[in-house]
Amino acid sequence: MKFKIRTNGRPLDLASVEQALLSADPAAMIDLDGLNNxxxxxxxxxxxxxxxxxxxxxxxxxxxxxxxxPSECCGGCGG
Structure with missing residues (x-):
């Protein structure tokens, strides 16, 4: 699933959040869109x-x- 999480300018230690996320889901991806918070x-x-x-x-x-x-999956790859 894909998510957008609004940071609303709150302080964020991206490395800590990424480490916690990857510990729970090694295939997860995360990035910060700083322009849009x-x-x-x-x-x-x-x-x-x-x-x-x-x-x-x-x-x-x-x-x-x-x-x-929303999902972008078309089902074409069998997923």
């Missing part, structure tokens, strides 16, 4: 799981700031 995440975790993981990593984010993106 948004973290982009791709993971198997759901929104609540992602929120809890971020909170445990020191980046408290309200669930309302965790926005799941």
């Amino acid at each position: 948004v973290l982009r995440v791709s993971t198997y975790l759901d929104g609540a799981g992602l929120q809890g993981l971020f909170t445990d990593a020191g980046f408290s984010v309200p669930l309302g700031d965790v926005e799941q993106q």
